[in-house]
Amino acid sequence: MTRAAVVGCGDISVVHLAAIEAMDDVELVGVCDADRARAAEVGQRLRVPALDDHRRLLEELRPDVVHVCTPHDQHAPVALDCLDAGVAVLLEKPVAHTVPEALRVVEAAAAHPDVKIGVCLQNRYNTPVQALRQLVDSGDLGTVHGASASVLWHRTPAYYAARPWRGRRERSGGGVLINQAIHTLDLVQWLVGDVVRVRGRAGTYELADVIDVEDTATLVLDHAGGARSVFVATVTNAVDAPVTIDLATEHATVQLRQDLVVRWADGRVDTVGEGSVVTAGRAYWGASHGRLVEDFYARLQEPEPFWIGPREALASLSIIDAVYAEGLDRPGTVPTPD
Structure with a gap:
């Protein structure tokens, strides 16, 4: 035991x-x-x-x-x-x-x-994500030109009041990028390839009187091999919208929401679903925590390191850090004409 x-x-x-x-x-x-x-x-x-x-x-x-x-x-x-x-x-x-x-x-x-x-x-354990990674590795998609991804969620001042560390840089390390969007950033770099250049801005536009971390960010990512991705994340959206990842490839366009939809250039359409999601936590956390935990325990006696270890996790954190290095924008006002 x-x-x-x-x-x-x-x-x-x-x-x-x-x-x-x-x-x-x-x-x-x-x-x-x-x-x-x-x-x-x-x-x-x-x-x-x-x-x-x-x-x-x-x-x-x-x-x-x-x-x-x-x-x-x-x-x-x-x-x-x-x-x-x-x-x-x-x-x-x-x-x-x-x-x-x-x-x-x-x-x-x-x-x-x-x-x-x-x-x-x-989220690497999500069934559609696993299917997409296998598809990328197979070469059937041809050249992957890049991705676009979004995390458009909604968080209130009460969310931060309930756990004040979430809104304090010295404790959380940052806002929407490190807290909510890091999973999606991880998937983009895992699916499209290592990120070699980061350009972006982060700002606190709606919750500046509540938190000292960003509530919104936009990124442009250059990948090894020449692909380019764009990424948008915010907690100022009116609702928690579905997370999106779209891939532009040589032979198909790929949409990843809860399900994976691949529209091939020859007219075929393939779909891979996640099925029913049962979780002890919030619905947007997904169902794959349990899969990862079970896999971790199954590999405890193996001599090799666990495949998602600290060095692997450093990739997405480094992308986020590159954006934070540029500093945070703060809200301004639109001049009113006389």
Whole structure:
């Protein structure tokens, strides 16, 4: 029986706890949160010990795997302590809230090659995404000219008030790009190819009196091999619209929403559906957290690193960091004619 623990009992922990419960050969041995009351509530509900210090959890409960579901600025410190203790780590995205912190995790993972570490970029496990990656790898699409992608979502001031760290750069690392859009950015670079040049702007246009991170961003990405992608993300949309990725290729146009639709130049149309989505969390989180968690545990005894590790997760974070380096735009006013 593999012993699991969860550090961080906020919203996303619900999905990890459900995934652990679903596996017959995994036992939840404890939870941890800096908020003692929150940890106690979860521990009481699940009938496991609850602690407020992850180092005590490592010493006293001796888990085999720790799921890190903390605010972003705690990802690296908890992961480093777990690796040093020889405990496998499954990190929520992002790998860290800054690139320097992420590099510390990359270096620590390299220094502990026998300790498994993974990062939850779970949308790679979506059935349509897997099908599209296989199609790209097959060469049937011909040359991939580029992609366009959008994350047009809606977040209110109350969303940030409920978890203030989300809107503070020193704790979250950023706004819509690092919190909501990072999954889609990861897919674009994974499907189209490594990004070698980034141009873009990020700004706080609607929520400037609430947060000090961006609520909107636009990017142009140049990929190795010559493809170019454009990317738009915001949390100021009127509703949570479906995430979109469109690929322009030599032999087909590709649309990825919840389903994958491939329209071939010869008139054929292929569709790959996700099917019904059942999740313990919010619907827009999708159903693939459980798939990634199960796969991570299935590979624990394999000698190779987990395929979505810190170095792999660094790619999308580095794209985001390049945009942040340009600084944030702030709202202005349109001059009124006299």
